[in-house]
Amino acid sequence: MKESGRKQGAAPPCAACKLLRRRCAQDCVFAPYFPADEPQKFANVHKVFGASNVNKMLQELPVHQRGDAVSSMVYEANARVRDPVYGCVGAISSLQQQIDALQTQLAMAQAEVVHLRQYE
Amino acid sequence: MKESGRKQGAAPPCAACKLLRRRCAQDCVFAPYFPADEPQKFANVHKVFGASNVNKMLQELPVHQRGDAVSSMVYEANARVRDPVYGCVGAISSLQQQIDALQTQLAMAQAEVVHLRQYE
Numbered sequence: 001m002k003e004s005g006r007k008q009g010a011a012p013p014c015a016a017c018k019l020l021r022r023r024c025a026q027d028c029v030f031a032p033y034f035p036a037d038e039p040q041k042f043a044n045v046h047k048v049f050g051a052s053n054v055n056k057m058l059q060e061l062p063v064h065q066r067g068d069a070v071s072s073m074v075y076e077a078n079a080r081v082r083d084p085v086y087g088c089v090g091a092i093s094s095l096q097q098q099i100d101a102l103q104t105q106l107a108m109a110q111a112e113v114v115h116l117r118q119y120e
Numbered sequence: 121m122k123e124s125g126r127k128q129g130a131a132p133p134c135a136a137c138k139l140l141r142r143r144c145a146q147d148c149v150f151a152p153y154f155p156a157d158e159p160q161k162f163a164n165v166h167k168v169f170g171a172s173n174v175n176k177m178l179q180e181l182p183v184h185q186r187g188d189a190v191s192s193m194v195y196e197a198n199a200r201v202r203d204p205v206y207g208c209v210g211a212i213s214s215l216q217q218q219i220d221a222l223q224t225q226l227a228m229a230q231a232e233v234v235h236l237r238q239y240e
Contacts, residue, residue: 048177050170057168057204065205072209076196084177085185088208089192095215102222109229116236 015042020051029058033070041074048077135162140171149178153190161194168197 013024014031019042024031030051034042045054054073058066079088086093133144134151135158144151150171154162165174174193178186199208206213 048173049168050173053168053170057200061204069205072206075209076207080177084181085189086192087196088212089195092208092211092215095212095219099215099218099222102219102226106222106226106229109226109233112233113229113236116233119239 012036015039016046016051019043019046029055029066033058033067044077044081045070045073048080049073132156135159136166136171139163139166149175153178153187164197164201165190165193168200169193 012018013022013036014028015034015036015038016030017024017028018036019039030042034045049057057073058069061069076088079091083090132138133142133156134148135154135156136150137144137148138156139159139162150162154165169177177193178189181189196208199211203210
């Protein structure tokens, strides 16, 4: 089930264990998702969610869903670091505004189609 | 700067201090945003972000931005509790799909308008 090719004692600790200054065990829950060469990926997740919460959230999920959970947490954490007030909720508001604008434009275009068809 | 009307010793502790079983000081950073009568609001934020991270994030913001930051964190935390794999990133994907669909519909309606105008 492990996605990394680490061998005990052979590879450097994962980015999480390195930041937390702890031994990176062979069954480390972070190692498959936080490789040593991407330290910032874990740093933001740790800053926003906290390592122990991330650990707990991953442990509560089946292994095949953990990669997606990590991706969404990394996305949320990066958004929160960029925008400490709104985080990725800022993106949601902006997408909802785009939807409102598109729905208005679509309604206008459809009304024009109906109008023009009268003269076909 | 306080938004709550608590008086020391007169009111119950805020929802955060109650959950964390600590004394709710008069300058408690959580109290204005997590009233005693909304325990679930803090419970999810604590589960997802951790009380000490929320404390740190609020302290790093000016007081006038903390209410919005709490609202967005509560939104994100509730989304993560409902959907532990995708959290509010699931909402972002779904909104983006709606935008793609609306853009396609709009392009079709606009093309039809152009076509119909040829016969005006």
